[in-house]
Amino acid sequence: MKEFISGTKIVCGPGAVQALKDANAKKLLVVTDPFFAKNGTAQRIAEAAGAEQVQIFDKVAPDPSVMLVAEGTAEVKEFCPDVIVALGGGSAMDCAKAMLHFAGGQIRLVAIPTTSGSGSEVTDFAILTHKKVKHPLIDSRLRPELAILDDELVAGLPPSLVADGGFDVLSHALEAYVAQNATPFTDAFAKDAFCCAFGALPASFAGKTEVRGKVHIAATMAGMAFTQAGLGVCHALSHSLGGMFHVPHGRLNAILLPGVVGLNATAAGEKYAKLARAAGLGGSVDTIAVRNLKNGLIRLRRELKLPETLAQAGVDPREVWHRSGEIVDAALKDPCCRTNPVQVEDFMLRQILEEVTGRV
Ligand SMILES: NC(=O)c1ccc[n+]([C@@H]2O[C@H](COP(=O)([O-])OP(=O)(O)OC[C@H]3O[C@@H](n4cnc5c(N)ncnc54)[C@H](O)[C@@H]3O)[C@@H](O)[C@H]2O)c1
Ligand SMILES: [Fe+2]
Numbered sequence: 001m002k003e004f005i006s007g008t009k010i011v012c013g014p015g016a017v018q019a020l021k022d023a024n025a026k027k028l029l030v031v032t033d034p035f036f037a038k039n040g041t042a043q044r045i046a047e048a049a050g051a052e053q054v055q056i057f058d059k060v061a062p063d064p065s066v067m068l069v070a071e072g073t074a075e076v077k078e079f080c081p082d083v084i085v086a087l088g089g090g091s092a093m094d095c096a097k098a099m100l101h102f103a104g105g106q107i108r109l110v111a112i113p114t115t116s117g118s119g120s121e122v123t124d125f126a127i128l129t130h131k132k133v134k135h136p137l138i139d140s141r142l143r144p145e146l147a148i149l150d151d152e153l154v155a156g157l158p159p160s161l162v163a164d165g166g167f168d169v170l171s172h173a174l175e176a177y178v179a180q181n182a183t184p185f186t187d188a189f190a191k192d193a194f195c196c197a198f199g200a201l202p203a204s205f206a207g208k209t210e211v212r213g214k215v216h217i218a219a220t221m222a223g224m225a226f227t228q229a230g231l232g233v234c235h236a237l238s239h240s241l242g243g244m245f246h247v248p249h250g251r252l253n254a255i256l257l258p259g260v261v262g263l264n265a266t267a268a269g270e271k272y273a274k275l276a277r278a279a280g281l282g283g284s285v286d287t288i289a290v291r292n293l294k295n296g297l298i299r300l301r302r303e304l305k306l307p308e309t310l311a312q313a314g315v316d317p318r319e320v321w322h323r324s325g326e327i328v329d330a331a332l333k334d335p336c337c338r339t340n341p342v343q344v345e346d347f348m349l350r351q352i353l354e355e356v357t358g359r360v
Pocket of ligand 2 (some may be wrong): 235
């Protein structure tokens with residue numbers, strides 16, 4: 001038996017933040033990072049909500065820690081908001097989700113993503129970091145009630161964030177498409193998200209803001225797919241490496257994804273081939289289409305000026321060799337392994353790690 005649930009109302013397009021009024025907030029807490037507090041966006045969003053009382057928690061840092069969430073949870077308990085607005089990338093949204101989870105009560109959550117990447121605005125996940133390990137918190141109550149996708153908030157994204165987020169979208173879509181819990185519904189979202197992001201990312205990276213709305217929607221669609229279908233070994237390793245070395249999440253996925261396609265092709269070759277053809281990469285025979293998919297990802301990664309190895313991303317290969325046991329153990333424990341199309345074994349993770357480490 002399979003099911004598909006999507007409980008988040010989505011409002012999109014330029015000026016979509018105006019939909020915040022419909023949340024009828026009385027006491028509003030905005031959870032964001034210092035960047036959006038300093039440039040006035042957090043205040044502008046708060047005004048759009050028209051709440052009687054507003055407080056801004058602006059301490060979010062990339063890959064939110066359990067300590068940060070504890071500090072934020074204390075603020076939620078003291079202020080007692082009826083609505084929390086998460087404004088920012090995956091880190092701000094995950095931090096807000098976790099604060100709400102640990103504070104308890106009946107607080108409503110609105111997510112306003114400012115990167116096109118994590119899809120956290122529609123997922124049941126919040127990724128928290130504790131002692132250099134990333135822990136996914138998974139609960140359907142973490143899914144925001146409302147997601148606002150406003151093109152204007154991603155118009156000014158710097159190219160490096162377009163690239164990092166873009167490869168997060170591609171990896172969500174690609175992993176969800178072949179995941180153990182995929183359904184025809186998640187397949188439709190995953191395939192469309194992949195094709196849209198794959199086609200539009202070069203223009204978005206080059207600064208063509210008119211395509212950014214498309215990629216923004218693709219990010220949310222990929223989130224809708226993976227929150228139901230699950231992810232795979234790319235995310236398991238990305239979480240493990242991200243906790244340890246603090247490299248941006250999407251950048252790690254870009255390094256890992258082509259190798260993961262090679263690894264899973266034995267079980268997922270037919271679906272990879274379908275995806276390759278849908279994305280215009282061709283290949284009349286499945287094995288050729290899978291190769292085209294892998295090479296297409298490598299070409300796009302180069303075009304978006306992303307690193308090919310951990311060494312190029314600033315991680316010392318000696319550290320990776322030294323800590324490979326810890327990296328593999330953490331990845332094996334990650335719930336994303338459970339939905340990978342091929343059963344994940346220790347040696348497979350070591351093989352991918354070896355491929356992506358790079359040279360001193
Ligand atoms: N919950 C989920 O379902 C899920 C899924 C995938 C990833 N994640 C998590 O999300 C996090 C990554 O999120 P992310 O890639 O969105 O990055 P991020 O939220 O960590 O933000 C990265 C940087 O971008 C800046 N930034 C954000 N929006 C900007 C804008 N419009 N203009 C200029 N700067 C901007 C932020 O200030 C920050 O410094 C990771 O911790 C990852 O584990 C969560
Ligand atoms: Fe991700």
